[in-house]
Amino acid sequence: MAEPITYLEAIRQGLWEEMERDRRVFMLGEDIGVYGGAFKVTKGFLEKFGKERIIDTPIAESGIVGAAIGASLMGLRPVAEMQFIDFIACAFNQITNFAAKSRWRYGAGVPIVIRGPAGGGVRGGPFHSQNPEMYFVHTPGLKVVAPGTTYDAKGMIKAAVRDEDPVIYLEHKYLYRLPRIKEVLPEEDYTVPIGKAAVRREGTDISLITYGSMQLHCLDAAEALDKEGVSAEVIDLRTLLPLDADAIEATAKKTGKVLIVHEDTRTGGIAGEVTSLINERAFEYLDGPVLRVTSPDAPVPYSAALEDFFLPNTQKVMDAARKLAAY
Amino acid sequence: MSKAARKESRRKQPPGARTAPEARPAKGLSPDKQLDIYYYLKLNRMVEERLSALYRQGKVQGGLYGSKGQEAISVGSAYALAPQDVLAPMIRNLGAMLVRGVKPVEFFLQYMQKEGSPCKGRDTSLHFGGIDRGFVPPISPLGTLVPVLTGVALAGRMLGRKLVAMTYIGDGATSTGDFHEGMGIASVMRLPLVVIIENNRWAYSTPVAAQSLLTDLAEKARAYGIPQGVVDGNDVLAVHEATESALDLARQGKGPVLLEAKTMRMRGHSEHDDAWYVPEEERRFWEKRDPIALYEKRLVDQEVATPEELAAIVERCTSEIDRDLAVAEAAPSPRPESCIEDIYAPLADPGSEEAAPKTPASARRS
Ligand SMILES: Cc1ncc(C[n+]2csc(CCOP(=O)(O)OP(=O)(O)O)c2C)c(N)n1
Numbered sequence: 001m002a003e004p005i006t007y008l009e010a011i012r013q014g015l016w017e018e019m020e021r022d023r024r025v026f027m028l029g030e031d032i033g034v035y036g037g038a039f040k041v042t043k044g045f046l047e048k049f050g051k052e053r054i055i056d057t058p059i060a061e062s063g064i065v066g067a068a069i070g071a072s073l074m075g076l077r078p079v080a081e082m083q084f085i086d087f088i089a090c091a092f093n094q095i096t097n098f099a100a101k102s103r104w105r106y107g108a109g110v111p112i113v114i115r116g117p118a119g120g121g122v123r124g125g126p127f128h129s130q131n132p133e134m135y136f137v138h139t140p141g142l143k144v145v146a147p148g149t150t151y152d153a154k155g156m157i158k159a160a161v162r163d164e165d166p167v168i169y170l171e172h173k174y175l176y177r178l179p180r181i182k183e184v185l186p187e188e189d190y191t192v193p194i195g196k197a198a199v200r201r202e203g204t205d206i207s208l209i210t211y212g213s214m215q216l217h218c219l220d221a222a223e224a225l226d227k228e229g230v231s232a233e234v235i236d237l238r239t240l241l242p243l244d245a246d247a248i249e250a251t252a253k254k255t256g257k258v259l260i261v262h263e264d265t266r267t268g269g270i271a272g273e274v275t276s277l278i279n280e281r282a283f284e285y286l287d288g289p290v291l292r293v294t295s296p297d298a299p300v301p302y303s304a305a306l307e308d309f310f311l312p313n314t315q316k317v318m319d320a321a322r323k324l325a326a327y
Numbered sequence: 328m329s330k331a332a333r334k335e336s337r338r339k340q341p342p343g344a345r346t347a348p349e350a351r352p353a354k355g356l357s358p359d360k361q362l363d364i365y366y367y368l369k370l371n372r373m374v375e376e377r378l379s380a381l382y383r384q385g386k387v388q389g390g391l392y393g394s395k396g397q398e399a400i401s402v403g404s405a406y407a408l409a410p411q412d413v414l415a416p417m418i419r420n421l422g423a424m425l426v427r428g429v430k431p432v433e434f435f436l437q438y439m440q441k442e443g444s445p446c447k448g449r450d451t452s453l454h455f456g457g458i459d460r461g462f463v464p465p466i467s468p469l470g471t472l473v474p475v476l477t478g479v480a481l482a483g484r485m486l487g488r489k490l491v492a493m494t495y496i497g498d499g500a501t502s503t504g505d506f507h508e509g510m511g512i513a514s515v516m517r518l519p520l521v522v523i524i525e526n527n528r529w530a531y532s533t534p535v536a537a538q539s540l541l542t543d544l545a546e547k548a549r550a551y552g553i554p555q556g557v558v559d560g561n562d563v564l565a566v567h568e569a570t571e572s573a574l575d576l577a578r579q580g581k582g583p584v585l586l587e588a589k590t591m592r593m594r595g596h597s598e599h600d601d602a603w604y605v606p607e608e609e610r611r612f613w614e615k616r617d618p619i620a621l622y623e624k625r626l627v628d629q630e631v632a633t634p635e636e637l638a639a640i641v642e643r644c645t646s647e648i649d650r651d652l653a654v655a656e657a658a659p660s661p662r663p664e665s666c667i668e669d670i671y672a673p674l675a676d677p678g679s680e681e682a683a684p685k686t687p688a689s690a691r692r693s
Contacts, residue, residue: 031533035533058539059530060504061503063502126449298670302389
C-alpha cells in the first residue's frame with residue numbers, strides 16, 4: 001500500500017509528474033538545481049530532467065519572472081520559484097504589469113506559475129513569513145491559490161501548471177513537513193480545480209471560512225464547539241482569486257453566521273472581500289454580523305513570544321465563534 | 328616565479344583565488360591600531376562562535392549567518408571609516424558593526440530575542456542600528472541597500488556634510504536589479520558612495536561563476552564609468568588600505584567607487600547548512616588562508632606584538648563576551664503585545680510644535 005506523504009512531497013510529486021507529462025514545462029529559480037531548493041522541493045529534479053529544464057539562476061527575481069513570461073509567450077510552461085515568497089516583491093512589476101495584463105491587452109495568455117514558501121509560524125520574522133496574497137488578489141488577470149491540504153497541494157500545482165493564466169501558488173511553509181496533514185494520495189493523475197472551495201467539515205450553526213494553515217485551527221475549534229453543542233461548518237477557500245462566490249453564498253445561507261479566519265493581516269485582507277460578497281448575496285439570511293479573526297496590522301515579528309501573540313490560533317477562533325454563536 | 332610555474336600554480340588553485348599576500352609593513356597604521364584591528368577580528372570570530380553554540384542549544388531563533396573567513400573585510404573596511412560616515416552592514420558584517428561601536432551584548436540580545444534587544448524581538452540577525460548611530464539597518468531582500476545608501480550620500484551632500492555612505496553586497500546580490508539601479512543613480516550624480524562586493528565565491532549553493540561571466544565582479548563598475556578596485560579580502564591591512572583609497576576618492580567628489588574583496592565563505596550559508604556543495608579542494612585551499620591566522624603571523628613576524636600580547640587580547644575578548652552573554656541570558660522575553668506597537672509615529676495635534684516637520688539645521692536656508 002502507498003505511504004502517506006507530506007505536503008512538501010505532494011508539491012514535489014506534482015511538479016515532477018507535470019515535467020514528465022509535458023516537455024514544455026521547465027523550472028527556474030535560485031538554488032533549485034544542485035542544491036534541490038532551499039526547502040528541497042526540487043530535490044532530484046536536476047538529475048532527472050537536466051539543466052536545460054531545471055535552471056539555477058542568479059539572484060534576480062524580476063529577471064526570473066520576466067524570463068518566465070517571455071518563455072511562456074513562446075509556448076513553454078515555466079514554473080518560477082521564489083526562494084521565499086517575500087522576495088516576490090522584487091518581481092512585482094513583471095507580475096502585475098506584464099503577466100497580468102497581457103491577455104486583456106493583446107490576447108496573449110501568460111501561462112506561468114510563480115510558487116514559493118509563504119506564511120508564518122516558523123519563527124522566520126518579517127522578511128521570511130509574509131502572506132503576500134492580497135497584493136496579487138487585487139490584480140485582475142492573475143490567479144492566486146493557497147492549498148491547505150496535502151491532496152490539494154499536489155492537485156493544485158498540477159492545475160496551476162496546466163492553467164492558461166499566470167498563477168501565484170502559495171505554499172504554506174508551516175505545512176511543509178507537518179505530520180498531522182500527511183496523506184496517502186491517489187496513484188492516478190488528478191488535478192484540483194482552481195476557483196473551487198472545499199467543505200472540510202459539514203455543520204449547521206456557524207460557518208468558518210478560511211484557507212491555508214489556518215484551517216487546522218478552524219477544524220480544531222469546530223471539534224471543540226461541537227462539544228459545546230455548536231455545529232460548525234469549515235470551508236477552505238483554496239483559491240483566493242477568483243473566489244468561489246457560490247460556495248461562500250451557500251454556506252452563509254445555510255448557517256446564517258459566518259466567521260472568516262486568515263493568517264494575513266486584517267486591513268485589506270481577503271476577509272473584507274468575503275464579507276462584502278456575503279452582504280451582497282446573502283444578507284437576508286444572516287443571523288449575526290460577519291466576524292473575522294486575522295493577524296493584527298503589523299509586520300510578522302521574529303520572537304516566539306511575539307509571533308505566538310501575533311498569529312491567530314484555536315483559542316482566538318473559539319472566542320470569536322462563541323460570540324457569534326450567541327447572537 | 329617563471330611564467331610556466333605561475334601558470335601551473337594558478338591551475339592548481341580554485342579560480343578566483345589569489346596567493347597569500349607578501350608580508351609588508353602596514354602603511355600608516357600605528358602598532359596600537361594594528362592591535363586594535365586584531366582585537367576586532369578576534370572579537371568578531373569569537374562572538375560568532377558563541378552565537379553558534381547558542382544556536383546548537385536552541386537559544387537562537389531562525390537563521391544564523393556567520394562570517395568565518397571573511398572577518399578581514401568587515402573589520403578592515405569599517406576601520407577606515409570616519410565618524411560622520413554612514414554604514415549599511417549586510418548579514419555577514421558583524422565585525423564592521425563591532426568596529427563602529429556595537430557591543431556583543433546587543434548581538435546576544437538580538438539573536439536570543441530578548442527584552443531590550445535592538446529590534447525589541449521583532450527582527451533578528453544584524454538587522455539593527457539606526458542613522459543616529461551611523462548605521463542603516465539591512466533588510467533580507469538582497470540589493471535593497473544600494474539605492475538606499477545612494478539616498479544617504481545624496482542627503483549628505485545636500486546637508487553639506489562631508490560623509491561617505493558605504494555598504495557591502497554579496498557576489499550573488501550584485502545580480503539584483505536594485506544593485507544596478509542604485510549604482511546608476513549614484514554614478515550620474517557623482518555621489519559619495521562606496522560599495523564593497525564581498526565576493527565569498529558562493530551565494531547559498533550557487534557558485535560565483537553561475538552568477539556572472541566576469542572574473543572580477545568589480546568590472547561591473549565599467550558599466551557606470553566609475554572607479555573600481557580588487558583586493559585580497561583575507562588580508563585585513565590590504566582591505567583597510569583599499570577602503571581608505573575608495574573613501575578618499577568618494578570624499579573628493581569623484582562619485583561612487585566599487586571595490587571587490589575576494590574571499591571565501593568558510594561555513595554554510597546559515598547554521599543549518601553544512602555546505603556539502605563546496606568542493607573539498609576549494610575549502611582546503613582557503614582554510615590555509617584564514618585571515619586571522621595570517622594576521623597573527625604578520626603581527627608576530629614583524630614584531631608588532633608577542634604571542635603573549637596577542638593572547639592577552641584574546642583573553643580580553645573572552646571576558647567581554649562572558650560578561651555580555653550573562654547579561655543577555657538573564658534578560659526576559661519581550662512583552663508579547665509589544666509587536667503591534669510602533670507601526671506609526673504617535674499622533675500629534677497637527678497644530679503643535681511636535682507635529683511640525685523636522686528639518687535638519689544645515690538644510691534650512693535663511
Ligand atoms: C532578493 C532576494 N532573493 C533571494 C534571497 C534569498 N537569499 C538569502 S541569502 C542568498 C544568497 C546570498 O548570496 P550573496 O549575495 O553572494 O551573499 P553571501 O550570503 O554569500 O554573503 C539568497 C539567495 C534574498 N534574501 N533576497
